Amino acid sequence: MFKGLGGIGDMAKMMKAAQEMQEKMARLQEDLARTVVIGESGAGLVKARCTAKGEVTGLDIDPSILVPSEKEVIEDLIIAAIKDAQGKAASRGQQEMAKLTEGLGLPPDFKLPF
Numbered sequence: 001m002f003k004g005l006g007g008i009g010d011m012a013k014m015m016k017a018a019q020e021m022q023e024k025m026a027r028l029q030e031d032l033a034r035t036v037v038i039g040e041s042g043a044g045l046v047k048a049r050c051t052a053k054g055e056v057t058g059l060d061i062d063p064s065i066l067v068p069s070e071k072e073v074i075e076d077l078i079i080a081a082i083k084d085a086q087g088k089a090a091s092r093g094q095q096e097m098a099k100l101t102e103g104l105g106l107p108p109d110f111k112l113p114f
Contacts (some may be wrong), residue, residue: 028100029053032093039085046077050085052092 035052045065049058058079065074 025102028096032096035068037085037088039081039083039088039114041080041084042077046074046081048078048081050082050083050089052089052096054086054089054093056082056085 003009009105032052033055036057037050039048040046041051042062042065045062047060048056049060050056059076059078065077
C-alpha cells in the first residue's frame, strides 16, 4: 500500500544524524573557544596564549629582554610566539575535528567548516 514510503524513514534518520552532528559541532566550537594553548619563542622568553580557535588572548614577555636596543628582536620573538600558539591551536582543532568525524566514514583529510 505504501511501497514508495520506505525512504522516508531513512531520510528521517539522516536528518536526525545531521542534527546531532550539528549539535556536536556547536559543542566542539565552544570547547575550542575555551581551550587555551601556549606558544613560545626565544626558549620561553616570550609566550603567547591563544584559544584553540586561534584567537590570541595574552602575551608574557620576560622582562630581561626589554632592552630598547633589542626592539626588533623582541618584535620578532613576539611574532614567532604568536605564530607558534596559532599553529598549536590549528593542530588542536584538527585533532578534535578528527575525533568528531571519525565515525562518519569521511576521508581523513575531509574539511568541514569551522
